[in-house]
Amino acid sequence: MGTTASQLGKDLLSEYQELTFLTKQEILLAHKRFTELLTKDEKDLPNVRVPMEKILTLPELKSNPFRTRICQVFSTSIVKDGSLTFEDFLDLLSAFSDSATLEIKSHYAFRIFDFDDDGTLDCGDLEKLVNCLTGETEDTRLTPEEMRQLIHNILDESDIDKDGTVNLSEFQHVISRSPDFVSSFKIVL
Amino acid sequence: NFGGGVQSYFLLLRFLVLLNLVSFLLIAGFVVIPSIVLRAVHSSPANHTGPEECMKYDPNPQGLVAFYNYVLDFLSGMGFMEYSYLFYGYYSNTLVGDRNFSYNIPLAYLFTVVFYFAFCLICIMAMGTAARIAVATGGSAAGNYSMIVFTGWDYGCLGDRATKLKQKNIHYRLQVDLEEQLMKERAASLTLSQKVVLYTLRIFLGFVALGLIGAACFSIFEATVFSQGILGLILEYLPSIVITAGNFLVPLLCEQIALVERYRPSTTVILALLSVFLRLVSLGVLLFTLWGQIKCQVDLEKCDLCQYNHEEYPCWETRVGQEMYKLTLFDLIVTIGALVLVEFPRMLVDNWSNKVARWVGRQEFVVSANVLNLVDGQTVVWTGALFCPLLPLINTAKFVILFYCKKVTLFANCRPALKTFRSTTSNFFFLMVLLFGWAMATLVMIYSVAIHPSMGCGPFRFFPYMWAIVPMSFYRLSEVTQDFLFFVGSQAFSVPLFALS
Numbered sequence: 003m004g005t006t007a008s009q010l011g012k013d014l015l016s017e018y019q020e021l022t023f024l025t026k027q028e029i030l031l032a033h034k035r036f037t038e039l040l041t042k043d044e045k046d047l048p049n050v051r052v053p054m055e056k057i058l059t060l061p062e063l064k065s066n067p068f069r070t071r072i073c074q075v076f077s078t079s080i081v082k083d084g085s086l087t088f089e090d091f092l093d094l095l096s097a098f099s100d101s102a103t104l105e106i107k108s109h110y111a112f113r114i115f116d117f118d119d120d121g122t123l124d125c126g127d128l129e130k131l132v133n134c135l136t137g138e139t140e141d142t143r144l145t146p147e148e149m150r151q152l153i154h155n156i157l158d159e160s161d162i163d164k165d166g167t168v169n170l171s172e173f174q175h176v177i178s179r180s181p182d183f184v185s186s187f188k189i190v191l
Numbered sequence: 192n193f194g195g196g197v198q199s200y201f202l203l204l205r206f207l208v209l210l211n212l213v214s215f216l217l218i219a220g221f222v223v224i225p226s227i228v229l230r231a232v233h234s235s236p237a238n239h240t241g242p243e244e245c246m247k248y249d250p251n252p253q254g255l256v257a258f259y260n261y262v263l264d265f266l267s268g269m270g271f272m273e274y275s276y277l278f279y280g281y282y283s284n285t286l287v288g289d290r291n292f293s294y295n296i297p298l299a300y301l302f303t304v305v306f307y308f309a310f311c312l313i314c315i316m317a318m319g320t321a322a323r324i325a326v327a328t329g330g331s332a333a334g335n336y337s338m339i340v341f342t343g344w345d346y347g348c349l350g351d352r353a354t355k356l357k358q359k360n361i362h363y364r365l366q367v368d369l370e371e372q373l374m375k376e377r378a379a380s381l382t383l384s385q386k387v388v389l390y391t392l393r394i395f396l397g398f399v400a401l402g403l404i405g406a407a408c409f410s411i412f413e414a415t416v417f418s419q420g421i422l423g424l425i426l427e428y429l430p431s432i433v434i435t436a437g438n439f440l441v442p443l444l445c446e447q448i449a450l451v452e453r454y455r456p457s458t459t460v461i462l463a464l465l466s467v468f469l470r471l472v473s474l475g476v477l478l479f480t481l482w483g484q485i486k487c488q489v490d491l492e493k494c495d496l497c498q499y500n501h502e503e504y505p506c507w508e509t510r511v512g513q514e515m516y517k518l519t520l521f522d523l524i525v526t527i528g529a530l531v532l533v534e535f536p537r538m539l540v541d542n543w544s545n546k547v548a549r550w551v552g553r554q555e556f557v558v559s560a561n562v563l564n565l566v567d568g569q570t571v572v573w574t575g576a577l578f579c580p581l582l583p584l585i586n587t588a589k590f591v592i593l594f595y596c597k598k599v600t601l602f603a604n605c606r607p608a609l610k611t612f613r614s615t616t617s618n619f620f621f622l623m624v625l626l627f628g629w630a631m632a633t634l635v636m637i638y639s640v641a642i643h644p645s646m647g648c649g650p651f652r653f654f655p656y657m658w659a660i661v662p663m664s665f666y667r668l669s670e671v672t673q674d675f676l677f678f679v680g681s682q683a684f685s686v687p688l689f690a691l692s
Contacts, residue, residue: 065354066346098346111341128340135344136362137355144362148369155336155372173341180342189346 022096023106031191032095035060036088054084057091062189067134071114098189107187108177112170122167128153197601200562201594203621207569208590210314214307214576215583221303222580225294226282266520268513277516279578280509280648297650297660301640304577308633311573315629319622339364407433407469408476415480431514431521434473470567471628474518478574478635481511486642498643506648508578508639515575515582522568523589530596561597562621565590570628574635 010033018029037045039057044050054073063069073084076094086094096102097110115123117130129149136142144152160168160176177183264272274281282300343361348354381389414433485507487494494500504510572586640658644651651657665673678684 061349065349065351067354067358068344068346115341132340132365135340135358136365137358142358142362144365148366151369151372152336152340152365155369156340159335160337160341176337176341180338183342186342186345186347 018092022092023099023101024092024096028095028099028191029092032092033088035191036091049087051079051085051087052091054086057084057086062191067138068114071117075110075113095189095191098187100188100190104178104184105174107184108174109170111177111183111187112173115173122169123173124167125153125157128156128168199621200565201597203562203565204590204594204597206314206318207565208587208594210311211569211572211583211587211590214310215581215587217307217310218303218576218580218583221299222282222296223276225296225299226276229283229294229296266517268516273509273513277579277581278509278512279580279650280506280645282580282650295660295664297654298664300580300650301657301660304636307576308573308629308636311629312626315622315625335368336365339368408472411473411476412480415477415484431518434470434477434518435521435525470563471570471631474567474570474574475631477514478511481514482638485510499645504645506645508645508649511639512575512578512582515571516579516585518571519568519575519582519585519589522564522571523592526564526593527596530600563624565593566621566624566628569625570632573629573632576632577636577639 010030015026015029018024019026022029024032036052039052039059040050054070054077057073058064058069063072066072070084072094073086074082076090076097077084077086078090079085097106112123115127115131117127118124123131132149132152133143136144143149157166157168160172162172162175163169268277272278276282282296339361343364345357348357411433485500485504487500499507568586568589572582575582641656644654644657646652651660654660654663665676668676
C-alpha cells in the first residue's frame with residue numbers, strides 16, 4: 003500500500019510504526035516534509051516517486067558527502083536512479099533514527115560505502131570513501147602516496163581473511179569497537 | 192567540532208571565572224565592605240608604638256598631576272591607585288568597636304585570605320573528581336585508521352560550512368597519523384651510526400634549551416633588581432615584560448628545536464607542557480628577588496631599624512601587590528594585542544591568497560599553551576590575593592574578556608587543532624599544574640604571614656608578624672568562649688571525634 007494523500011490514515015500510521023523504528027511524530031513529520039517536495043499534481047497520486055535531485059534539496063542531506071549513495075541504497079526504483087517513494091523515505095529515516103540497532107546501521111553503512119555494489123569494500127571503494135570524507139576538491143584530497151599508505155593500513159587492520167577486500171562481517175567487527183558510531187550515524191528531521 | 196581539547200580549555204576557563212567571582216564576593220563581603228563602612232563611621236585608631244622612621248608612608252602624589260599620569264598610574268598601580276581599596280596599604284588596623292557589635296578587620300582580612308586558599312583547593316579537588324571528559328582521542332591505537340574512515344563521519348552535520356570543517360578535520364587527522372607512522376618507520380630503520388648522531392644532537396640541544404631557561408631566569412633577576420631602583424613606566428613593567436617574553440620565546444624555540452630533532456608530534460606536546468615549569472619558575476624568581484630586596488640581602492644595615500627596607504619600601508605589601516597587578520594587566524594587554532596584531536592580519540592574509548597562507552601557515556588553536564597561560568594567570572592572582580584584595584575581581588573581568596576573545600579567534604581564524612589531544616590524561620595534568628601553582632602561592636602566603644609587616648600602612652601595622660593577631664584576638668574573647676575553644680582543641684574532645692569519624 004502506498005499513500006500520497008495529504009492526510010495519513012490512522013491504520014497506515016500504525017502500520018508504519020510497526021515496520022520501522024520511527025515514532026508517530028517522526029512519521030508525521032516525514033510525511034509533511036515529503037509532501038512539500040511534491041508538485042501540486044503529484045500530491046493526489048498514490049505511490050509517487052520523487053527524483054533524487056529533489057530529495058537532495060532537503061537540508062539534512064544537501065551537504066552530506068554520501069547523499070548520492072544514500073539515495074541509491076534506499077531507492078527501490080527499477081532503473082536505479084536514486085528516486086524515492088514515501089516508503090523508501092521512511093526506510094531511510096528509520097535506518098538513521100535514534101532507535102535503530104547497531105546491526106541495521108552497520109548493514110546500511112556498509113551498503114552506502116560499497117560504491118560499486120559488489121558486496122565487498124575493495125581498494126576502489128575505499129579510495130572513493132576516503133575522498134568523500136576529506137572533500138572532493140583537489141587541495142583537500144590526500145596525495146596518492148598517502149592514499150596508498152592509508153588503504154594499505156585499513157586493509158591491514160580490518161581484512162581478517164586477507165582477501166584484499168573488507169566484507170560485511172569484517173566491517174561490522176570494526177564498527178562494533180566504536181562507541182559513538184550509533185550516535186553519529188543519525189539523521190533527524 | 193574542534194575537538195575535546197578545545198572544549199576542556201573553555202570548560203577550565205569557565206570554572207576559573209566562577210572561582211574568581213565567588214572568591215571576590217567572599218573577600219568583598221568580609222573585608223572590603225566592612226572597611227568602607229568603617230571609613231564612613233570614623234572609629235578611633237588603635238594605639239601606636241614603634242620608631243617614627245618606619246611609620247612614614249605618604250603615597251599621595253604631590254602638586255598638580257598631568258592627565259597622562261592618570262593613565263600611567265592606572266597601568267602601574269601607583270599614584271592615585273596606590274592608596275585605594277585595591278591594595279593592602281589602604282586597609283586600616285582599627286577594630287570597629289560599638290557597644291554591641293565589634294568587627295576585627297585585621298582578623299577578618301587574615302581569615303578571609305586563608306579561607307580563600309582553602310576554598311580554592313576544595314574547588315580544584317571537586318573539579319578533578321567531577322570532570323570526566325571522555326573524548327575519543329587520537330594517537331596510534333590499533334585499528335585507528337579503519338575507525339576514522341568507517342565511523343568518522345557525523346551524519347548530523349548540517350550546512351556547507353560545518354561539513355567542510357569536518358572534512359578538513361578528518362583530512363588533518365589522517366595526515367598527522369600517516370606522518371607519525373612514516374616517522375616511526377624511518378626512526379626504526381636507522382643504522383647504528385645514524386642513531387648515535389641523532390642522540391648526540393638531542394643531548395646538545397637539550398643543553399641549549401636548559402641554557403636558554405637559565406638565561407631567562409637570570410635576566411628576570413637582573414630586570415627585577417634594576418627596576419626597583421629607578422622609576423618610569425617601562426622599567427616598572429620590566430619584570431612583567433621579561434617574564435612574558437620568556438614565556439613566549441622559550442616554548443617557541445623548544446618547538447623549533449623539536450622540529451629539527453624530528454621528534455614525534457606527541458613529544459612536542461610534552462615539551463609544550465614542560466614550559467609550565469618555566470612560567471612558575473619565573474614567577475618564583477621574581478618573588479625571590481623582590482623579597483631579597485625587601486629583606487635587604489644585599490645591604491644589611493638598611494633593615495636594622497624596622498626589620499625591612501623601609502626607605503625603598505615604606506609599604507612593601509603594596510609593592511608586591513603592585514607587581515602582581517602589573518603582571519595580570521600586562522598578560523591581558525599582550526593577549527589582546529596578539530589577537531589584534533597577529534591573528535587578524537593572518538586571517539586577512541588567508542582570505543586574500545591561498546599561496547601566502549600556506550607559506551605562513553594558518554592559525555592553530557594550541558590548547559596546551561593556552562591552558563598554561565590560564566594556570567599561570569591564576570597562580571599570579573593567588574599569590575597576589577593577600578596584598579591586593581581586589582585582584583580576583585580584576586581577574587574575573589580579565590578571564591571573561593579572554594573567553595570572548597578566544598571564542599572569536601577560534602571561529603574566525605583557526606583551523607581545527609592539528610595535534611589531536613589526549614584529553615583525559617591532559618585534563619589530569621592541567622589540574623596537577625593548577626594544584627602546583629596553588630601550592631606555590633600558599634608557600635608565598637605562609638612566608639608573608641611570618642615576616643614583619645610594614646609599619647606605615649595596612650591592617651597589621653603594629654604586630655611583629657601577621658599571625659600575631661590570632662592569639663591577640665583570642666584573648667579578647669570572653670572567658671567562656673576561651674574555655675570552650677580550649678576544650679574543643681584539647682585531647683579529651685578531639686580524639687573521640689577522630690575515632691568516631
